[in-house]
Amino acid sequence: MQEEIARSAIDTFISAFNAPDDSHVTALLSQALTSDVVFWGPLGRSEGIAAIERFVLDIRRHPAGTGTMVRCSAVDMPDEWARYQWVFTTPDGGPRLAGTDVVHLRRSHRLRGRDRTANPVNLGARRTSERGPSPRGGRRGPVRGTCR
Secondary structure (H helix, E strand, O other), X not given: OHHHHHHHHHHHHHHHHOOOOHHHXXXXXXXXXXXXXXXXXXXXXXXXXXXXXXHHHHHHOOOOOOOEEEEOOXXXXXXXXXXXXXXXXXXXXXXXXXEEEEEEEOOOOOEEEEEEEOOOOOOOOOOEEEEOOOOOOOOOOOOEXXXX
């Protein structure tokens, strides 16, 4: 049951990157995250939903074009921590980012903290990037893809 709740919160978070327009981002993040969320991302530590919203909106406005964020692994949830792999790909084979998120799930069934990392064992704030083809089909929302 807890794993399904974690999976739902994670997929809601990911859907904010793939929202049909910017006006949906805040509502999706508010469903998935607690108000005191702490995010360790590629630019360091951020606190609160508004800071994560700025990050998501910046990614959505990537210079290479609107990309697609997908969860490309199962959600592994030992105790109150969960981790999963993700990939962000821009159109036409542009820049591709991939990594692993480690999140803390609150009793409210929302995500409290996020560490974006390239290795599930290292909880540092790193993001790996690699080039690769864009996913086909233009599918939006919580989707799964390949991490390769």
